[in-house]
Amino acid sequence: MSPPVKVFGHPMSTNVARVLLCLEEVGAEYELVPVDFLAGKQNDPQHVQRNPFGKIPAFQDGDLVLFESRAIAKYILRKHKTDDLDLLKESSSSSSSIEEEAAMVDVWTEVEAQQYYPAISLVVFECIIFPVMRGTTANQEIVDGSLERLKRVLEVYEARLEKSRYLAGDSISFADLNHFPFTFYFMATPYASVFDGYPKVKAWWEGLMARPAVKKVCANMPTDF
Amino acid sequence: MSPPVKVFGHPMSTNVARVLLCLEEVGAEYELVPVDFLAGKQNDPQHVQRNPFGKIPAFQDGDLVLFESRAIAKYILRKHKTDDLDLLKESSSSSSSIEEEAAMVDVWTEVEAQQYYPAISLVVFECIIFPVMRGTTANQEIVDGSLERLKRVLEVYEARLEKSRYLAGDSISFADLNHFPFTFYFMATPYASVFDGYPKVKAWWEGLMARPAVKKVCANMPTDF
Numbered sequence: 548m549s550p551p552v553k554v555f556g557h558p559m560s561t562n563v564a565r566v567l568l569c570l571e572e573v574g575a576e577y578e579l580v581p582v583d584f585l586a587g588k589q590n591d592p593q594h595v596q597r598n599p600f601g602k603i604p605a606f607q608d609g610d611l612v613l614f615e616s617r618a619i620a621k622y623i624l625r626k627h628k629t630d631d632l633d634l635l636k637e638s639s640s641s642s643s644s645i646e647e648e649a650a651m652v653d654v655w656t657e658v659e660a661q662q663y664y665p666a667i668s669l670v671v672f673e674c675i676i677f678p679v680m681r682g683t684t685a686n687q688e689i690v691d692g693s694l695e696r697l698k699r700v701l702e703v704y705e706a707r708l709e710k711s712r713y714l715a716g717d718s719i720s721f722a723d724l725n726h727f728p729f730t731f732y733f734m735a736t737p738y739a740s741v742f743d744g745y746p747k748v749k750a751w752w753e754g755l756m757a758r759p760a761v762k763k764v765c766a767n768m769p770t771d772f
Numbered sequence: 773m774s775p776p777v778k779v780f781g782h783p784m785s786t787n788v789a790r791v792l793l794c795l796e797e798v799g800a801e802y803e804l805v806p807v808d809f810l811a812g813k814q815n816d817p818q819h820v821q822r823n824p825f826g827k828i829p830a831f832q833d834g835d836l837v838l839f840e841s842r843a844i845a846k847y848i849l850r851k852h853k854t855d856d857l858d859l860l861k862e863s864s865s866s867s868s869s870i871e872e873e874a875a876m877v878d879v880w881t882e883v884e885a886q887q888y889y890p891a892i893s894l895v896v897f898e899c900i901i902f903p904v905m906r907g908t909t910a911n912q913e914i915v916d917g918s919l920e921r922l923k924r925v926l927e928v929y930e931a932r933l934e935k936s937r938y939l940a941g942d943s944i945s946f947a948d949l950n951h952f953p954f955t956f957y958f959m960a961t962p963y964a965s966v967f968d969g970y971p972k973v974k975a976w977w978e979g980l981m982a983r984p985a986v987k988k989v990c991a992n993m994p995t996d997f
Contacts, residue, residue: 653843
């Protein structure tokens with residue numbers, strides 16, 4: 548048996564959490580090698596050899612070293628895909644064509660990156676991350692603007708989730724999982740109730756939070772700073 | 773024969789150019805349906821039906837409608853892949869495993885999105901896009917900061933391109949193509965000579981610019997505003 552893969556990073560990091568969630572979803576064994584990013588250890592030469600941009604996570608599977616959390620996550624999902632578990636839908640065998648199913652995963656994965664993340668992340672940065680890392684208090688103007696932007700995005704999600712159970716169709720995919728890290732921290736801000744206005748989105752989120760893999764990753768993401 | 777696919781957008785848009793370049797690279801027939809984004813036509817109800825976020829491009833292939841340029845581009849590359857032309861490397865037949873080759877394309881595709889784009893795009897926005905769309909002049913502090921950030925990114929690229937001809941290995945991939953739209957406009961700013969400090973990167977870029985598909989897309993991207 549090959550040794551477990553290694554993830555270099557800290558479980559509180561949203562980008563590390565993305566990778567850990569995929570490992571948990573596919574049931575892969577892994578070793579989490581701590582890199583204390585609050586102390587700047589991601590810039591140590593040893594880590595820069597793994598990730599030339601000095602960011603976490605980095606990932607090792609035998610001789611293969613990868614960086615960029617979304618790329619790592621896709622590698623994990625491809626490597627461990629089975630007929631029953633194909634979270635990228637690159638090879639499923641339903642009635643619609645493979646290209647179309649994979650395209651819907653890509654569309655909603657990109658929507659998370661390009662539309663959802665820019666809105667929700669600023670609220671999390673202002674209310675949770677910057678206060679811890681920089682000792683600042685939230686800039687209310689940025690928070691309010693981001694919440695307005697987030698509401699417009701959630702309107703589109705509500706309409707989408709009226710048509711299908713998950714974002715890329717009726718089964719869960721990488722597109723849904725990608726929403727976990729920042730939404731998890733958003734729910735610890737004073738603005739969690741924003742989701743109450745979007746019942747389909749809220750039910751979708753509660754469904755994600757009920758997954759055993761999500762619960763396991765959450766356990767190492769404290770929000771009571 | 774099925775009718776050509778449709779791209780809804782404007783060829784000057786970097787996100788539209790990404791899609792057009794992939795169509796040209798695979799030699800697919802397509803129809804470009806103009807959406808005048810300078811006049812805000814991407815928010816017309818007809819276009820919002822295609823892209824619920826009111827952005828360009830949108831894409832249609834028969835009954836399938838897609839949005840988000842990176843997702844559209846991947847759909848095109850998957851649909852038209854052959855043994856000789858597999859720009860996502862999801863099914864190539866070299867000695868290294870398929871998962872590893874696809875992972876390297878994903879890593880450098882993400883590097884473009886997360887490291888390269890945030891640095892180079894601000895220079896393009898300040899020097900070219902905002903002056904045209906908002907009538908402003910470049911904020912030199914933002915430009916200078918972005919150039920410093922870009923240089924640090926280009927250092928990593930130089931080291932990478934000393935080891936392989938292209939970013940994801942010795943053959944071209946989607947990861948390289950993704951750099952085209954913003955680098956093309958960057959070369960029309962007063963800072964093009966920044967690339968002179970990175971000879972491998974400069975040769976890689978000149979190689980991209982020499983491709984017939986790139987030349988064809990460039991022809992509709994004027995830089996003499």
